[in-house]
Amino acid sequence: MQPISSEIETVQPERFCVIIPTYNNERTLQRIIDSVLEYTTDVIIVNDGATDGTIAILKKYPQIIQIHHLANAGKGVALRNGFKKAVKLNFDYAITIDSDGQHFASDIPKFIEAIQNEGEALLIGSRNMMQEGVPKKSSFGNNFSNFWFKFETGISLEDTQSGFRLYPLHKIPKKYFTTKFELEIEIIVRSAWKGIVVKNIPIQVLYDPTERVSHFRPFRDFSRISVLNTVLVVIALVYIKPRDFFKRIKKKGLTQYLVENILENSDSNYKKAASIALGVFIGIAPFWGFQTVLVLFLAVVFRFNKAISFAFSNISFPPFIPFIIYGSLKIGGYFVKNNDPLFLDHSITFDNLKNNVLQYIIGSFILATIMAVLFGLIGYLVLTFFSTLKNKN
Structure with missing residues (x-):
């Protein structure tokens, strides 16, 4: 040849x-x-x-x-x-x-x-x-x-x-x-x-x-x-990005990963805080099964830090789920008036199930908003503190 x-x-x-x-x-x-x-x-x-x-x-x-x-x-x-x-x-x-x-x-x-x-x-x-x-x-x-x-x-x-x-x-x-x-x-x-x-x-x-x-x-x-x-x-969104995210965490360790993507990342503190707020909101809101897809999609649309948003969307991991459900139902109870118990006991009817589901959905959106603002604000203050500390050194 x-x-x-x-x-x-x-x-x-x-x-x-x-x-x-x-x-x-x-x-x-x-x-x-x-x-x-x-x-x-x-x-x-x-x-x-x-x-x-x-x-x-x-x-x-x-x-x-x-x-x-x-x-x-x-x-x-x-x-x-x-x-x-x-x-x-x-x-x-x-x-x-x-x-x-x-x-x-x-x-x-x-x-x-x-x-x-x-x-x-x-x-x-x-x-x-x-x-x-x-x-x-x-x-x-x-x-x-x-x-x-x-x-x-x-x-x-x-x-x-x-x-x-x-x-x-x-x-x-x-x-x-x-x-x-x-x-x-x-x-x-x-x-x-x-x-x-x-x-x-x-x-x-x-x-x-x-x-x-x-x-x-x-x-x-x-x-x-x-x-x-x-x-x-x-x-x-459903598989590749989460897979790569967990691979990076496993390779670097959670602490090192968060340091690199939050403290040492070149994004502004405002964008990092907004990314935290987005992740917390999606993690708590009732987007069952679509949280990963939604948080990554919105992070791309708004040009937020995808790693931070995805990390904080996992706020609803198993140990926290009972507290999130309870808080959502409790808050929702102030807006959805019914005589049914907060948690359904023995007799489950369509009406009381419907009332409690509506109570949960409304409460979860309100809780998600409150926690997103809270986490975002705390995140911004902490990031600003570390930025100031870093500049002094």
Whole structure:
């Protein structure tokens, strides 16, 4: 095989292959293949049921590994089958490049050099979306995707939609749920959740309207991506962020964690106190089963300290629950007048159950508000005291 680049001979290029998924891109396909072959002969073409002249073009390249789908199954399926083939052939990394002509094969060495110099990662080519000729819908879609990727993973990227990527095949998830364009989002989010480094490297890009054929269907595919992001956000809030939170606490210890995220955090004392108040309010209020999701969502919306808000939302941990319930019912009793006992004894009827539930809900919101203000105020005073003490020293 030909070396990928004379400048990176120590990279062991046999560990890399290039996957080209294609569907009805006959105007640009041959140019892309020829340009990739200048860097490596380890190429896997996935013909996703093309109905144009794609097969005739691919017959010119019998030396290239080819996968043919009888019908169009979607880019996601094409990539998944390409990954499976690459793993079967014992490749460690796969570089994917679109066949619509927007990418330059001359950027392939950049991906390999990044792995060699900076360590293993999932690399995404970062396009200059501000350059002339870039469709506005592409720029909007990329910004939309970047926002949700950061929300779901906490990682800021400039480009999350580029199809020019390098995947560490043995690190990324083995099974996927999506089959179309949204697979590329699923891969990077779930890879980040596994602890894989996901980052951008700059690449060139060309949007030639006379050659480029895009199969992205704005309404249908954008809807599928939105559904996927909804699912990923829920998973992130319900499982990933709490999991990472407890991992950090376990690694550093509760005391050290609180010191770093409260006393030594760069946020203002006001923002820290507001984060404490938010966490206490959500922890006491009757948002059963949704406290984690809600507190993290609101912390992001209001740009509070997520770690602090989440930590104080756990005020309703088991030893405190009886006191919270009792306080809520007691306070609620001043606003919901009924002759039923504070705690139901023997005869439970729908009416007295309804009255006590209403009593509890109203009381818990009032108690949550009181405690949130109290904790927030105390937190602000304590933080201000330590800040003053620190400045004196």
